[in-house]
Amino acid sequence: REVFTIQDVVSILHTLQPQTRSMLSEVEKLIKLCLALPISVVASERSFSALRRLKTWLRNNMKQERLTHLAIMNAHSDLLNECDVSALLEEFISRSTERRSTFGKVLKPFGAQT
Numbered sequence: 001r002e003v004f005t006i007q008d009v010v011s012i013l014h015t016l017q018p019q020t021r022s023m024l025s026e027v028e029k030l031i032k033l034c035l036a037l038p039i040s041v042v043a044s045e046r047s048f049s050a051l052r053r054l055k056t057w058l059r060n061n062m063k064q065e066r067l068t069h070l071a072i073m074n075a076h077s078d079l080l081n082e083c084d085v086s087a088l089l090e091e092f093i094s095r096s097t098e099r100r101s102t103f104g105k106v107l108k109p110f111g112a113q114t
Helices: 007-014 019-024 026-034 039-061 064-075 077-080 083-094 097-103 110-114
Strands: none
Touching: 007 026, 019 026, 064 077, 083 097
């Protein structure tokens, strides 16, 4: 029998003999715990937790200059939305031979549009 939800597991547990069910007491406790958790709270706590981990990682791994540049980009996002991304990519890639050899062929269609 395929199991897709916690409710499926609960219905399977209800059909078991009492002797078999007593052997799965820890599973039963886990299911009761899952059913008692409010879903909306869990999802928001998980997203805040992920955001906190991301911020910590960025703080520990990013130089101050890059963090400042990202903050400026966020503050002036309206100006960034007006930028021609293809032209910026072409200029960035053209400044390095390694980038040209890696990405040069990818940008040919972008250059053809302008």
